[in-house]
Amino acid sequence: MFGTSWRVGRIAGIEVRVDSSWVVIALLITYSMYLQVSQVYQDISAGEAVWIGVLATVLFFGSVLVHELAHAVVAQARGIRVQDITLFLFGGATRAKVESRGPGDEFLIALVGPLTSGLLAGLFGIVTGLGRDVLSRPLAGTFGYLAWTNLLLAGFNLVPGFPLDGGRLLRAALWRATGSLARATRVASMAGQGVGWLLVAAGVAWLLAGDLAGGIWFAFIGWFLVQAARSSYQDLQLQQLLRGVEAEAVMASDLVRIPPELSLQEAVDDYFMRYDHSGFPVEEGGRTIGLLTLRGVRRVPREQWPTRRVRDHMVPLNEQVVVAPEARMDGVVGKLQDGQANRVLVVEDGEVVGIITPSDLTRWLRRWQALDSSAR
Numbered sequence: 001m002f003g004t005s006w007r008v009g010r011i012a013g014i015e016v017r018v019d020s021s022w023v024v025i026a027l028l029i030t031y032s033m034y035l036q037v038s039q040v041y042q043d044i045s046a047g048e049a050v051w052i053g054v055l056a057t058v059l060f061f062g063s064v065l066v067h068e069l070a071h072a073v074v075a076q077a078r079g080i081r082v083q084d085i086t087l088f089l090f091g092g093a094t095r096a097k098v099e100s101r102g103p104g105d106e107f108l109i110a111l112v113g114p115l116t117s118g119l120l121a122g123l124f125g126i127v128t129g130l131g132r133d134v135l136s137r138p139l140a141g142t143f144g145y146l147a148w149t150n151l152l153l154a155g156f157n158l159v160p161g162f163p164l165d166g167g168r169l170l171r172a173a174l175w176r177a178t179g180s181l182a183r184a185t186r187v188a189s190m191a192g193q194g195v196g197w198l199l200v201a202a203g204v205a206w207l208l209a210g211d212l213a214g215g216i217w218f219a220f221i222g223w224f225l226v227q228a229a230r231s232s233y234q235d236l237q238l239q240q241l242l243r244g245v246e247a248e249a250v251m252a253s254d255l256v257r258i259p260p261e262l263s264l265q266e267a268v269d270d271y272f273m274r275y276d277h278s279g280f281p282v283e284e285g286g287r288t289i290g291l292l293t294l295r296g297v298r299r300v301p302r303e304q305w306p307t308r309r310v311r312d313h314m315v316p317l318n319e320q321v322v323v324a325p326e327a328r329m330d331g332v333v334g335k336l337q338d339g340q341a342n343r344v345l346v347v348e349d350g351e352v353v354g355i356i357t358p359s360d361l362t363r364w365l366r367r368w369q370a371l372d373s374s375a376r
């Protein structure tokens with residue numbers, strides 16, 4: 001769903017990332033604030049207008065970050081691990097595995113976001129009121145604007161369309177009522193798609209009425225919501241499918257083993273160029289002692305390949321992510337997504353019996369889909 005994102009820091013043990021789309025939006029907001037401030041306050045200097053534009057943008061994204069942190073902190077307090085927070089477009093996403101815990105936790109975690117935005121709106125409102133005599137008029141006006149923006153953020157997030165917070169509240173309520181997460185997600189994501197299409201329609205109407213910028217914004221947000229609602233439902237379907245599948249069924253078991261004394265050049269010529277694998281188990285005396293990966297080889301300059309040994313550039317077995325053959329695939333996929341290794345080894349009685357990479361999973365899914373559609 002996201003493009004490139006950068007790690008910007010860690011707050012309360014949670015990794016905070018910024019999506020590349022954010023840069024464009026930040027510039028746009030700064031510029032439009034600058035324009036607005038210089039139009040409303042005729043006597044303002046250009047320098048002050050730029051300064052206020054930057055300040056408003058920083059506080060706006062700070063507000064979004066605080067909203068997301070509220071979700072993350074409550075999730076962690078309920079014992080749910082949070083992967084990271086990514087700020088993108090004008091919003092954010094907190095990645096946590098809430099689904100596994102039940103409707104009560106999901107309700108609480110979803111609710112705290114809009115509540116926090118409401119609280120921030122109140123705070124900015126108070127600053128505006130108190131600062132009227134102390135702050136310059138443009139500055140007080142900017143805080144007032146931020147109060148409204150946070151109120152809008154709270155309101156928009158409460159719209160009952162999944163994956164917005166309101167949609168999560170709806171899903172949690174349906175989940176509790178029906179006892180079925182799948183059915184609750186289906187209805188909530190249908191609502192999300194419905195709301196998304198409504199926004200698209202409103203955007204088009206606005207566009208036809210002559211408001212180009214407003215119309216495009218609405219249509220874009222609506223389209224984004226439709227896509228997000230659709231893909232969150234598909235993710236859940238996939239997760240449920242994988243819950244019934246064991247690692248053994250998906251893993252590549254046609255392992256080609258490589259001796260540790262080979263040079264990297266021989267490993268490249270006789271293994272990487274010959275087989276469709278990006279990693280080979282290194283075997284010594286009948287046991288796997290490590291894994292030689294394409295990434296590991298690439299780290300060594302090409303002219304040194306003939307003189308370097310596989311043994312010195314393999315990743316030891318104990319540094320690999322390992323699962324049992326009967327591990328459920330939904331958990332394995334979680335490990336594939338978490339780790340930077342991009343690969344899970346399937347180990348039985350201390351011996352590597354298979355490897356699962358994202359492409360093994362894709363291949364398995366393609367076979368499954370082909371069989372599933374022919375069975376219908």
Ligand SMILES: [Zn+2]
Pocket residue numbers: 067068071113114157165
């Ligand atoms: Zn939220």
